Amino acid sequence: MLKVVFLDRDTIGPSVEITRPAFAHEWVEYGKTAPEDVPARIAHADIVITNKAPVREGAIDGASKLKMIAVAATGHDVIDLAFARERGIIVSNVRGYAINTVPEHTFALIFALRRSIVGFRQDVIGGEWQRANQFCFFTHPIRDLAGSTLGIFGRGTLGKSVAKIAEAFGMKVVFAARKDAETVGAGYTAFDEVLETADIISFHMPLTPTTRNLIGMEEFRRMKRKPLIINTARGGLVNEADLVTALDEGLIAGAGFDVLTKEPPLPDNPLLTILDRPNVIVTPHVAWASDEAMQTLWAQVVSHVENFEKGTPTNAL
Structure with missing residues (x-):
């Protein structure tokens, strides 16, 4: 037996x-x-x-x-x-x-950050609406998804599923080629071009020796459109200390992370120091868990x- x-x-x-x-x-x-x-x-x-x-x-x-x-x-x-x-x-x-659950969680993070849901909720709890002298107020940016560009790193099942949802919202989707690619294959966009043109960047790739710290300060400084950074794939794809620096310097608009380098996070994880910011959302590796x-x-x-x-x-x- x-x-x-x-x-x-x-x-x-x-x-x-x-x-x-x-x-x-x-x-x-x-x-x-x-x-x-x-x-x-x-x-x-x-x-x-x-x-x-x-x-x-x-x-x-x-x-x-x-x-x-x-x-x-x-x-x-x-x-x-x-x-x-x-x-x-x-x-x-x-x-x-996870063909439904991870893409849905990805877009939950995108919507919440793109429309500043967390920030406005905090303001209402803090009494800002009650103190306002008109029917609404504008303490945080609100951006539509339609017409924006989503850069996807990883063209597997999940990346393609995220792309399908994005296209339904009228977004332009580009898939990033490998960082070290000498030529760019059909259906892909050069790595640096994605960094420069994307309004939102989302990761759907494994963590390997070649993808660890794929995004750090050098890459953040190339992000001309100050994108949202969304990671529902694997912790370690983005250098977490550099992410905080990029937020501090205004190089990116916000971050939605479901995965961290160490899980559960250690007390010195840089992202734990910025959880109260309205443009930061960290969820406990639950994108897969419907x-x-x-x-x-x-x-x-x-x-x-x-x-x-x-x-x-x-x-x-």
Whole structure:
């Protein structure tokens, strides 16, 4: 009988029904698993399910029965993929489940910042409307989306879905080419041109050694239109200290971030010092987490485990 170990059930919302594989198995489930506890907990597992609990070389090496790791996410940087492949272990991830939830969250941030919803709400709470001598007041900028340019970094499923929504609002969409691209392929716009022409910049790409700190002060100083910066992809794509400096210097109009370099953030994270600003919104990595998306995610995880057991693995990395 296969032993299935789920390392971090608490990372999946409580509304999600955690169905189990249809084949006979032993199920072991943990709410959370600290990195140092992973080796012991997977030592006798045949299949491991993880969202954020890291499964590194040392833990894999000590799990002699391990045959599959099912990642309950699209990003798989928590897995030592090269070593797993060396050991002949199948690693699968989930894909496409966030096609609605992440783009919707992206536009929630865009709308809130473009129309200064947070600032005006704070003003009403603070009594500004009550003290005004007319029916409205103009303490924050309000800009339409129609006619503006959205620069998207990442042309995968999520980037394309965001583009579709943007076009429905009458926005011009440009997809940024790679930073170091010698030639610009069809359907892409040069990296620097996107920086210079976009009114809003949104990230929908993985964090890799080449994309880490993709945007820093050098890039911020090229942003001629003072765009909004939206990140619902991965923390670390934008240098967070430089982002605060860019806001301080008026190089950008605002920032909406759902992801940070370290999660949960450490007390010295630069963005924590500016949370009270009306043009800054930070949400706790929940863009992916609609009830519908999480249930779809889990259904994929179970299907990959069942397909592996049948000898037909799916979404293998």
